[in-house]
Amino acid sequence: MGQGVSCSRSSGEHEFYSAVQSGDLQSVEAALQCEPGLIHRTTIYDRLSALHIAAANGCIEVLSILLDRSVQPDVVNRHKQTPLMLAAMHGKSDCLIKLLEAGANILMFDSLNGRTCLHHASYYGYSDCLQLILSEAQTASLAESWGFARFVNVRDDNGATPLHLAARQGRRDCVHILLENGGIVSATTGTYGFPGSTALHLAARGGNLDCIRELLAWGADRLQRDSAGRIPYEVALKRGHGACAALLNPSAAEPLVWPSPLKFISELDPDAKALLEVALMEANREREKNILKGTKYSLPSPTHYDDGADDAASVTSDVELCCICFDQVCTIEVKDCGHQMCAPCTLALCCHSKPNPTTLCLPSPSCPFCRCTISRLVVAMPKMNMDEDSGDKFGSPKLRKSRRSQGFSGCEGSSSFMGILGKLGRASGRKNEPDDLMDKP
Ligand SMILES: [Zn+2]
Ligand SMILES: [Zn+2]
Numbered sequence: 001m002g003q004g005v006s007c008s009r010s011s012g013e014h015e016f017y018s019a020v021q022s023g024d025l026q027s028v029e030a031a032l033q034c035e036p037g038l039i040h041r042t043t044i045y046d047r048l049s050a051l052h053i054a055a056a057n058g059c060i061e062v063l064s065i066l067l068d069r070s071v072q073p074d075v076v077n078r079h080k081q082t083p084l085m086l087a088a089m090h091g092k093s094d095c096l097i098k099l100l101e102a103g104a105n106i107l108m109f110d111s112l113n114g115r116t117c118l119h120h121a122s123y124y125g126y127s128d129c130l131q132l133i134l135s136e137a138q139t140a141s142l143a144e145s146w147g148f149a150r151f152v153n154v155r156d157d158n159g160a161t162p163l164h165l166a167a168r169q170g171r172r173d174c175v176h177i178l179l180e181n182g183g184i185v186s187a188t189t190g191t192y193g194f195p196g197s198t199a200l201h202l203a204a205r206g207g208n209l210d211c212i213r214e215l216l217a218w219g220a221d222r223l224q225r226d227s228a229g230r231i232p233y234e235v236a237l238k239r240g241h242g243a244c245a246a247l248l249n250p251s252a253a254e255p256l257v258w259p260s261p262l263k264f265i266s267e268l269d270p271d272a273k274a275l276l277e278v279a280l281m282e283a284n285r286e287r288e289k290n291i292l293k294g295t296k297y298s299l300p301s302p303t304h305y306d307d308g309a310d311d312a313a314s315v316t317s318d319v320e321l322c323c324i325c326f327d328q329v330c331t332i333e334v335k336d337c338g339h340q341m342c343a344p345c346t347l348a349l350c351c352h353s354k355p356n357p358t359t360l361c362l363p364s365p366s367c368p369f370c371r372c373t374i375s376r377l378v379v380a381m382p383k384m385n386m387d388e389d390s391g392d393k394f395g396s397p398k399l400r401k402s403r404r405s406q407g408f409s410g411c412e413g414s415s416s417f418m419g420i421l422g423k424l425g426r427a428s429g430r431k432n433e434p435d436d437l438m439d440k441p
Pocket of ligand 1: 322323324325326327328341342343344345346
């Protein structure tokens with residue numbers, strides 16, 4: 001080969017990898033000009049290619065020129081890990097996007113634990129990467145060949161789904177995204193019918209209160225036993241996670257469960273969904289307060305709770321109060337009949353019965369005002385001062401914001417309705433307990 005002194009093999013290779021790692025585009029190009037073969041070489045021990053190094057370090061420019069020079073996007077290292085997996089492990093979403101554009105395969109398994117890029121994104125808690133991979137999985141080819149639902153619940157060599165890993169590591173956002181995309185909340189790590197741990201067991205083990213809340217709100221079963229015969233409550237107790245144990249105690253009040261089996265709930269627009277989700281969190285937080293009352297545990301302050309309590313009260317007179325609780329502002333409208341109510345009341349209406357265990361179907365609730373069956377919910381249009389907001393059908397963003405914070409913040413403190421909500425949650429739980437325990441055909 002006709003290279004000069006600076007292109008001697010060992011030093012050239014070392015300089016090349018350093019340049020890739022630091023994202024030094026000029027040096028990378030110079031090195032490749034000098035010795036084009038470098039692009040296909042790997043490090044000696046870990047067998048990392050330049051593409052792996054660029055992806056792990058988020059060097060998007062270097063990654064791009066490597067891909068432009070037709071480097072195979074799915075080249076694997078010593079542990080059969082692809083650059084895509086490394087980007088997911090390190091949260092390098094730019095590189096992840098670029099690799100996906102270049103045709104990287106999301107359904108590759110590494111040889112360490114048989115994990116996919118979805119496992120890695122969940123384990124390390126990079127929710128943006130997780131979301132990107134899930135979007136990619138919805139594309140026709142994978143959805144057809146493997147099925148989207150199967151991909152979301154893909155197991156590693158230990159039987160762990162991405163949801164198990166996210167719960168174990170305390171990645172609340174990832175837990176949420178996975179559940180929303182069809183992650184099976186009751187899946188166990190046991191294979192071939194053997195018992196194993198659920199995500200709730202793993203969250204209990206790690207003492208991840210946020211993840212426990214999230215899982216319970218998606219209907220995780222507090223009575224399921226792991227391979228050692230323990231329920232999540234016992235796991236939390238043994239590990240000394242007192243507050244978690246209090247919520248997992250089967251004799252404590254049951255939380256409200258997000259009514260995901262309802263068709264119109266899965267079709268909610270993002271704004272209406274956000275309102276109802278916050279109402280659910282608030283109702284369950286109220287329940288938690290009651291559970292933890294008298295114990296030495298207190299709740300940490302909510303992670304993303306939009307507190308608009310101060311400015312809310314001043315505008316209360318302008319807007320219409322919910323005719324069910326006379327406490328909150330109407331934020332949700334039943335599209336079919338136009339009747340409005342507040343988010344907590346809407347939620348209570350949707351959560352008051354549990355899904356039928358045999359069909360996983362919820363009976364559709366009906367409007368409390370006219371008894372018509374609810375098939376669509378939208379964010380309520382303000383009924384006041386409409387002429388001031390000419391043009392925008394849904395009111396100005398500012399108005400909506402104040403309405404929203406108002407609706408939420410009113411839940412803080414003990415409104416009488418929260419008591420009703422709590423009772424509703426408990427009552428429905430008690431009523432349905434026999435159903436849960438019995439194996440009906
Ligand atoms: Zn209400
Ligand atoms: Zn109605």
